[in-house]
Amino acid sequence: MVLFQQMLIFFIIMLLGYYGARKGILDDVTGKSLSWLVVHIANPALILSGCAGGQMVVKELLFTGILAVLLFLVLIISAEIVIPMFFHEREKRGGYKVMLVFSNMGFMGFPLISAVYGQSAIMYAAIFLIPFNLLIYTYGIFRIGKMGKREDLEGRKTVQWKPMLNSGVIACLLAIGIEVTRFPVPEMPMKLIEMLGGMTAPLSMLIIGASFRGLSTKKLITDKKLLGFSFLKLMALPVAGMLFLKQFVENEVLLGVCFIVLAAPAGSMVVILSKQYGGDENTAVKGVAFTTLLSVLTMPLAAKLAGL
Template identity: 50%
Template structure:
């Protein structure tokens, strides 16, 4: 029920974006501007907001950070192995990798975690925002960007606002730094822009994508099944061998089972990746996840 409610909310925000695009209120130029705001202002604020009010023992924090980074490393390795098998075009290869690695943990994962596992689960889940945002602004940009640059230029590009926010959030969480009230309210206000802006841009992209294009793309359908079913099942078996903490197991499973993150489309828009493929991947996995997530939860008994 929680997942269904979240899907309905996302659907109507995307529908709003679609309607505004049809009315020419959101055109390509506006869409790119909204993407810039999301990637460079709203999402970094969301990263920083994850460190507010959270306290945890340093030993447990270190274990969770290692586990979170390990999970993303597993996904990256699998992406590098599996995606070339699909033989995507050069313009799509990077997009498929980012769609595979980065899920919608912030906009879909957190509401589900909060409802099922409460504040403890939400605290565990917030740890995953750190590797997510650090890696999406590094590995994600490298996969999306079409421009070929040297190592020095790549390092300069990777040291951006998203990476800075990720490192800052980690430092704050480990040292239990309290953000001043005014700054905290500002961060919370800006972070709240992330979901609606990203969903509206995704919805606006539907004017360029037909339903037939989404559901008749066999390669994308196979990719979606792999992303939403096979990888979560493999991942949870591995995680159960690492920890017996039921809450942590459930949080990790939700992180793996959620659809491709809307931030992938935002990154494609901002860094000149194949935006249409990214939007199609986000749309398809989001729709299918309504079926796959409840089924997986029932099968695994989580």
């Protein structure tokens, strides 16, 4: 019920973003500005806000890190096996594979984890973000782009490594360092960080809602392959994954973070990478939009089926 209520709140804010976009208030320029605020200020602050108190021990950090790496490896293997079985168009396979592996951690995952499981859960999510970034800028680019790479000025094929060390990853590393060393953060800076982090959820949902402008709902719901992919992404994998993980993981907060990683909609980074590396942008836009809309209903349902 808590998850459903939170998703309903998110959906209402998305509707406000959509309304703002239709009225010309949230145009492309405004959307880019708000996205910059979320990516470089609000979300890193939200990540840092989870390190207050030093609740995790090194053993727990290591276990979470190993679990995060294994979870993403299983998702990649699943994508490599399952997607070719349903999508015969080679140019679409890469986008669907990346959408299956990488959920919307930044704009939906972190705000949702904070709202449902509390700020203490952000520390677990921050650990997941490190392999997430490492893999999306390597495996993601390799699978989504033409030949998996981009040409540099001399015509050589190169994978871009610099984006991996972004503000989100830096915030994760700082948060982990503070958590391990139990460095006492003064009250005033922590209040500032928490206030900035509090902007993440509403701004993110407004941006997502605004991005739906111009999309045809009819075309989305009549795309049978997209429907099948959405069921796999939002229901089958999360439910099966959580039923398996519950046999080995006792920490309910960590299980909740794993669920969000598995059940959240496809990440908006897929669209960005498709634009930059010559992937199938149309498929990426439809996949991200449709799974985001469906997730309002599927995440509470998947959580109930998984016994969370």
